[in-house]
Amino acid sequence: MAQFIAPVATITTRVWGTKATLLIGITLQTAALLGASWASQIWQLFLSQALCFGFGMGMQFSATVGIIPQWFTRRRSLANGIATAGSGIGGLIYSLVTSALIQRLGIGWAFRILAIVSAAACGFAALIVRDRNKAIGAIQIAFHTELLKRPEFLLTLAWGAFSVLGYVALLFSIPGYGSSVGLTPSQGSILGAMFNLGGGLGRPVIGHVSDIFGRLNTALVCTFLAGLFSLVIWIFAKSFGVLIFFALICGPVAATFTTTVAPVAAEVVGLQLLPSALSIFWLSSVTPSTFAEPIALWLRTDKSTNFLHAQIFVGFMFMGACICLLLVRAWKISDVEMARDGRDPINPGAKTEDHNHAVARAEVEKNRNREDAAMDYLIRFSTQHESFRLAEIEALTQLVNNTQNNAVVASFISHSIQAKAIYEVWGRCGDGDYESLHGDVRARSQHLWPRYQDHGVSFKFSIDSYFGKRSTTEQRDIINQFAYFGFQGKVDMKNPQQEWCILEEWDKQPRRIILGRKIASSRRHLVEKHDLKKRPYISTTSMDAELALITATLALASPGKLFLDPFCGTGGFMVAAAELGAVVLGSDIDGRSFRGKGGQGVERGVGRNMKLYGIDALFGDCLTSDLTNTPFRSIGRVRWLDGIISDIPYGVREGLKVLGRRQPAKVEGEQDNGSSLVKEPHMIGGVLAHTLPGYIAPKKPYSFSQLLVDILDFAARTLVDGGRLAFWMPTANENEEGEQEATVRPSHSLLKFKHECVQPFNKWSRRLLVYERIAGELDDDTAHERDAAQKPLVNGTSADELNPFRRRYFQSFAKEPNG
Template identity: 40%
Template sequence: MKDYIVFLAQQHPAFRYAELETLADLHNIKVDLSSHDETIPFIIVQLENDEIAKKWLQRAVLAKGIYELWGVGSTEQQLHEDVKRRSSKKFPLYKNVTFKFDIIGYQGGKSNAEKIKMIENFSYVEFEGKIRMKNPEETFTVLEHYIPPSDHEAAKTPFKYYFGRQIELTQRTNGILEKYDLKKRRYIGTTTFEAELSLISCNLAQVDTGKIMYDPFAGTGSFLVAGSAFGALTVGSDIDGRMIRGKGNNTIKANFDQYGTSTLFMDVLTMDFTHNAFRKNMVIDTIVCDPPYGIREGLKVLGARNPERFVGKEDVEIDGKKAYLLKDYIPTKKPYELDSLLYDLLQFSSERLPIGGRLAFWMPTANDEYVPTLIPQHKNLELKYHLVQEFNKWSRRLLVYINRGGDFNGEDNRAATSLPEFRKKYFKVSQYK
């Protein structure tokens, strides 16, 4: 086993551990993450080799890079002593490679002159290969962790230094967030989910190449394009045909074209999730979604609010054809409870996902009453993560479940949530929008 240092993103730190763990699990990699600390953007881990390190973090959104660790120190002097102690045996291996140095500061940094001086202080390593700023064989990196004394003051010297050989820069560093930035996306709407958390959701759901991902509330297709970024074949549905059709040339399909993933777009169809028309044996490996929860997203299902008003209406004919069989017929819809819909989603996932398949969805929760939130649970599904994103007056959670099948016998709280009081408190969230 070798030591590696991971440079983490300080965005959404509450989601970071889950992403690191999930990607390790996806690739069957054993890694001890117990030293992870949400306030620190570095973690030292032990892994078998560089190939495993690469595989683990290549598609990470909340990590920036992974480096073979050559030394650590609280001062530059300590860093050099540690590099000589731990890594002097490695020096000859890299004597003749083309190389460059990077010096990366977190919450602080050095001037170019200071950087050059720092690089010169590594002369004892005796690299004799050519320096190449573009495509060198090896990149040696100093990671500096600064801690500013206050919001208005910069730290003068780092609190810690790490030195390592770059193994892999993640998709985050390689520009995935810029590529999927909503400002540049052809088709977006009021419900479009931000790119970074869409990609993180797909990572936590273990969306992967060759798997089929389904979003039952696809809207403008945010999760579908994110899923295709990780190689999944994607299919979506939504009760509102206008959303998935888009406007003119601005469509979900156009977004896939924009990202060069159109071969991974199966289709989107207009469908009420609670009257799901997919045949029972259609393969769905992963479900990622953002169910409707407010006025804007319009939680509706097929049916009539006052069914008595429709008695006999099924016989209405236009030009000799039953009205409800015409192409432009707009079926009536009625409101539905969010909790019922979420349990429908859990039930559907338990029936359709393979054992080990994941469901990831976002659930809004009120947070100004200091009451513990009840998370919907199904007896076949293990609740793997519930991760909170806080806003001013409300919060939302990313819930990730794994289908464990009929023998799992987990907690099931559907009955508890059908109490009227519960519904009022936990599911009436549109007021926070």
């Protein structure tokens, strides 16, 4: 009756939960014991002890037998063995206590005391027991017909049926066999007690051994030994000592089924289907457990060989069980090998998931082939500079071949500055419900689990809550919900081989949840490495290290390329490009900015920063020049730069300047047209002034709009095909009337506009503009002339007249925050 009620217990557990099922069982069990205490007729005992007690015990057993494997992975069989040892040792104590109570108080009070004690003990256990059915996504179907279509499960059922036939027949035959060979009834009872004692003490040992050598392997060997001991020792045992020895060594291995059924079933069908599988196990055990003893009695017909046929029957039942389990083990080996190769154990020509989870997956999504679809990936960005993300992704696709392969994906993200890491999506849900997440995890990723279940694969789980916070206890409880992955390796929080992250997006409560396996980290650590506070040479206008690195990334800085910053200042952009592997050059109208105070070269200025980061080998040099009068301008049609990056001067503090005099010197006899440069060299002590140390070249005002045209023209003349120009440009967000003002981007016929990324302040912003040299276009003098003809005409001579942004800055929003 206890086994027959298993399907009902499975249903009540699914509908009402484990505690409710246990309370129903405890109520029935208590009522059965109390009813038996007042029974006076046989039908009353049958109703109370056979039906009511059997149903009550079955409800409790079926509801709890699958709980322990849910909480253990590496020591699952040991834990299950310790628990099942209670049935052996507890049964021995129960019988002794019951016998003493009957002798002292009578059978009526013995039943009543047992009812009170069992209700108290089982009730306390029911209150504190915790299952993980929801966490593992347990599928609790009373009679799961899909399992009966799996040959390996049918073989496991046969192992259980043969084991039960052998165990029950052996258990009830040992005391009678002792009497048949001349032992006293008391000695026969001792044999039965020793058999139970051996089973109780041996179950934890068998559980521990199975965790070390494998659950299927241990169950197979123990089942074989039970048959071997029955055929080799029991048949020939005639003395009390030998029979005691047989009872002690055969007790543990004969009870292998009860010790290992849950762990073995979990190996065959998975944790999700374990409750449904056990329900079928107990139901299928009703027939063999009911008829095992009658069969053994029927076989004892010949008085001269009283127990021989029964002994042979027991031995061969265990051997039959061993053969069934041997076939299950062969299936498991094939299943693991096929899963490792990415093949379906049912259809070896196809690629699919581990067959252990095939039925569970079918319950979630029967018609979806996840193996044929590429995995999705999630990039976890930092919370800053949102408008820069798509631009960086586009740049990374140019730096790395854009294919969905984990090695390529890892290389892809390893070039990123804004991202933190990239994850292979194992599951996602948009309603913040973890049950929905677990269902999607099983649908998406069950075929991947076996790859990481090896004992040698260390792992780590973490939680990333965006706009939310979890306590340590909450995090631990959430992480424990994923124990159904079955990972056997060591948890390593510092340096794991594999890492999974639960990413939560909050809006007072979790709104969206994603589980991802970390593929690789980005190089965002460079932001901390290049923190300006740690840099020996900076100025008040040095660009933020993160933005400098992003700029170099969008310009596709990488090893083997040559980059230039024509407004290098203290060299922040050169440092960023060199850090990413490019060879760098720089220039500035004021050589003091890159040389440093009192410097004759760059060793006290930009060179100090390069040496600090160990990238001085990639630093070419810096020279003093402006953008229009620079030796970096190519001669003829030769284009040689892979990238130009810069934070162009805004002209706010002192106005924009370009090399030249406001009033060029006149040469005697020559008419001045107002545009000539100095024709007469400037001498100091008979030495050319510009050759002396510390020489500062004369400068004249420069139009900001002219600067924009000149830098695009310079890029068109010097960038190779596909080379990029990336520079920062300040803009006002409002016009002089306070209205939103659209930004007009400069353009050039030989440069393709790629990206515009905005860093807003209050009433002004600075924008990172990225252009790409049109591939395959040749330098065309007419194109340059046409672009030159489009240069805006700016009238005036003062800094405000030549720079509208400077005028707006001081007139309207110079005192605004961040201004």
